[in-house]
């Protein structure tokens with residue numbers, strides 16, 4: 001397929017994008033505006049109390065980011081008028097029916113004009129409160145799908161999800177290997193959330209107690225059904241709900257693995273915030289992380305954000321000519337160009353030795369090679385031997401000195417609990433030995449082989465070069 005055919009497809013189209021203040025959707029927005037300025041309209045769903053604050057978020061958190069610098073160079077003073085003629089912020093929230101938008105005039109306009117919906121809204125916290133994750137990742141997907149059904153011209157609905165090893169759909173009620181029960185009843189899950197919330201309110205639980213109870217509930221329910229955390233569990237429920245509803249709207253489910261900074265477009269190394277495994281790089285670089293938990297031979301599946309966006313754009317064009325009503329694409333690297341955790345560790349060490357982070361006084365922080373704890377048992381042993389005695393000692397001193405070191409003791413305890421929680425949360429990723437099947441995605445790649453503009457082939461990535469010159473400098477910045 002020619003690149004021009006892809007560009008042509010988007011000419012005159014109107015797209016509704018959810019999650020527009022998020023990392024991936026911003027890359028999507030910038031790309032479409034840059035490569036196809038003849039796009040008709042882009043409605044961006046943004047959580048905000050009113051239209052004015054949605055506009056403010058659009059400007060401050062989206063358009064004013066460095067990501068839009070290339071467009072700024074291209075348009076100069078005409079950029080703002082160009083953007084304002086295309087981009088329309090819409091106040092809303094996917095957790096509600098009709099996306100929580102109460103402006104009926106605007107809603108009618110969207111129902112009449114939208115050709116494509118891209119649902120990128122999600123909570124990506126692994127241990128999110130169950131009620132919140134259920135509302136956004138599961139019911140949210142369903143609300144966006146229902147909204148799509150009301151759009152008279154809708155051509156397709158692209159849902160960004162997250163995957164498991166086979167590139168196949170989740171069927172309603174499915175549980176995973178290791179589940180303690182054999183059927184996932186979504187109505188029961190909704191009821192459990194409501195009952196638990198009511199119970200906590202009846203006990204006059206504080207907001208903090210409610211948040212903690214709902215977080216634990218999510219983790220427990222996810223594990224009961226075989227999923228490692230609330231995030232992936234509720235995303236899977238979202239897919240099941242879409243499967244149930246899908247009749248007349250073509251559905252593309254894109255499941256990226258861990259999304260990292262941009263590979264090439266609009267420039268290399270754009271990222272935002274400290275995302276997933278980047279927290280390891282930062283903690284290590286700041287000298288706070290002295291050891292690594294995880295199997296050195298496990299595979300880290302990562303994929304740059306611009307490649308994910310390219311795959312979405314190509315999938316839309318290819319899908320429009322296919323009879324199939326639903327396609328699932330895994331966008332990752334573990335099958336075609338795997339990266340070992342051990343290699344990543346060395347890359348971090350080399351980078352931070354050559355380019356150390358600075359402490360608050362501006363002095364370079366020296367990193368050590370760091371001990372590797374290859375099993376969770378060795379991690380727990382290490383904590384018990386290295387850190388717990390220190391906490392016990394602080395506790396004792398504290399008792400003797402009438403709570404003089406209360407804060408010190410509480411902080412040390414909190415840091416240990418935090419390390420244990422982080423290790424438990426990331427465990428499925430740090431001991432991961434699978435590869436993500438991407439056969440359907442590979443077929444998609446063959447349609448656009450050789451294209452620079454829409455490249456999403458992970459085989460192009462030289463990992464050492466990418467991390468040393470692109471991703472690590474991006475996070476550091």
Ligand SMILES: NC(=O)c1ccc[n+]([C@@H]2O[C@H](COP(=O)([O-])OP(=O)(O)OC[C@H]3O[C@@H](n4cnc5c(N)ncnc54)[C@H](OP(=O)(O)O)[C@@H]3O)[C@@H](O)[C@H]2O)c1
Nearest residue numbers: 019020021022023024047093094120121122256257258259
């Ligand atoms: N990042 C990854 O490594 C990764 C990997 C695999 C799959 N994914 C999937 O890719 C998609 C995008 O991820 P991302 O990294 O861009 O996430 P992100 O940066 O955390 O952005 C999430 C976006 O969703 C919005 N959102 C959250 N709750 C919402 C609600 N109730 N209603 C409307 N919008 C809501 C957020 O808005 P606020 O600004 O108001 O919070 C934000 O704009 C998600 O579906 C995620 O599951 C991500």
